[in-house]
Amino acid sequence: MNVRRLIPATALAGTVALGAAALTACSGPADAAGGKDGKLDVTASFYPMQFLAEQIGKDHVKVDTLTKPGVEPHDLEITPKQTAQLGEADVVLYLKNLQPAVDKAVAQSGVKNIVDAATLTKLEVHSAAGHEGHDHAAEGEDHSHDHDHGHDHGGSGEDPHVWLDPTKYAEIAKGVGAALEKADPDHAADYKKNTEDLLTKLTALDTEFKDGLKNTASKTFITTHSAFGYLAERYGLDQEGISGVDPESEPSPARMKELQAVAKKDNVSTVFFETLASDKTAKTLARDTGLKTDVLDPLEGMTDKSQGADYFEVMRSNLKNLQKALGTK
Template sequence: MNVRRLIPTAALAGAVALGATALTACSGAAAGTGGGDDGKVGVTASFYPMAFLAERIGKDHVKVDSLTKPGVEPHDLEITPRQTGQLGESDVVVYLKGLQPAVDKAVSLSGVKNVVDASTLTELEAHGPSGHDHGAEGHTEGEGEGHDHEHEHGEAGRDPHVWLDPAKYAEIAKGVGAALEKADPDHAADYKKNTDQLVGELTTLDAEFKDGLKNTASRTFITTHSAFGYLAERYGLDQEAISGVDPESEPSPARMKELQGLAKQENVSTVFFETLASDKTARTLAADTGLKTDVLDPLEGITDKSQGADYFEVMRSNLKNLQKALGAK
């Protein structure tokens, strides 16, 4: 299991002051923060899915900087003094509370007026290793039996991976668009137009997944960690994760044995791994059960190993890989 190190409050507060002082000495544009001399709105995003929304909605009116650089597993992010200062200088901050504890702490101390918390823009649910909601029908007020406490995220162990459901991601897009309109009313019409266009593209993607996964030989897929609970729920699939929502956690021998039996029972053909975390456990399980391996990308970051250059390309690659693994007809 990862050890997530939080910056002590006193140290973080000092870093805010230090970072803000250092950044004041140079232009916002040069430092990768506020709009600076170019007049653009300075947006700081916590990681790729939030940065993608800001870039697609803001376009030429914004300058977006991500706290999580390409290739870095976002769950493990540690905030540097420079990044803390960057938050304080931003015009808008877009993040997802509950995914990155260090970011949550830094945002709470940043003093930024326009803060967009994606977790407030759509309803979060608690998904365990099986990918199912562990509460009342549809939504939870707490945790159900069997929830993996060791891998909790967010309030009441809610699953933060909402961007993998295009419909929920569209809800977040609308909130980001509204925040940019508020921060930069002179370009509100452009933000509204760009938001509508993006939501339309996400609606099309949602339809592609529904149609592409409608008729399959199997409804169950096995993946490295339980990032795909929302996607599975949206399209009537069953996610079985080797570990919980922490991609680096080690599965128990009992869980591995359980998955071996489930693979035979549910006609599973493939064990999925991802690009930003180790594929060791996925390949071990596949070897023990005679299954194939393939990539199912949780889209926490884009690198040269990603099966696509942006959110839409990678999601469509995920769809193709799921169709192949599940025997889509």
């Protein structure tokens, strides 16, 4: 039922992946806690990985992130200084195929404790249009799904936006917790407890979404950034993405016409845009379809414009905005 824009993945030979069951990428305790302050130096690729490290590591870790607040993570370029710092980390947390520059830097870093979140849960492939029966080829549309927003990740088509599904994010959290335990065994008990606490919170968030989206007037939402496929699939919704265009550019006339029909048929009230990109596309579509606009945050980074201070607050804001747009009964 749900949908997502195809997001190709680029295979990078030489990258060390950490499996969920066998944490073979982790080196032994001798490499752990190498910081001068005795803390485990963790480098996270972008906010969702940073948040996990902070929540699970707490006082035992020092967390740096490669993607600074306000930077669109897909377009990140790694500086030589960041590459050097990456090589000094005790643990690196990243999500392969989301940020090509990070993939390359990680592969060259020589760090032994590397956690690839993409190996800790199952990635899926989806299209940008959420309704079966849309024959885009027959309509003469080009839905090759080359995401102009920096999502050109190669050929596998797997969607990396797993953190927007609390259940999948919990699976990643388990793997991160296990990696920190192995990298810093002296504090393993604390990492285990913190992981369990985080899993409890994510389970509660999942319940809130299930209950909050159970009875709605519509199940379809339109978004400029097709990042919400996992969320849509988990909670029985249809995501309609404006495909083949950058969030800041105009949608194609053919796609506009199709979305106008979808909006009318499925009682859509709102076009969503995100915090790290312009709302130009959303406003254009909304103006031409008589719809409202609102924010649906893909949580790829935090800024002073974010509708909350952390992952949980922003996800709950997303839930409220979806409830309002879908007409919660």
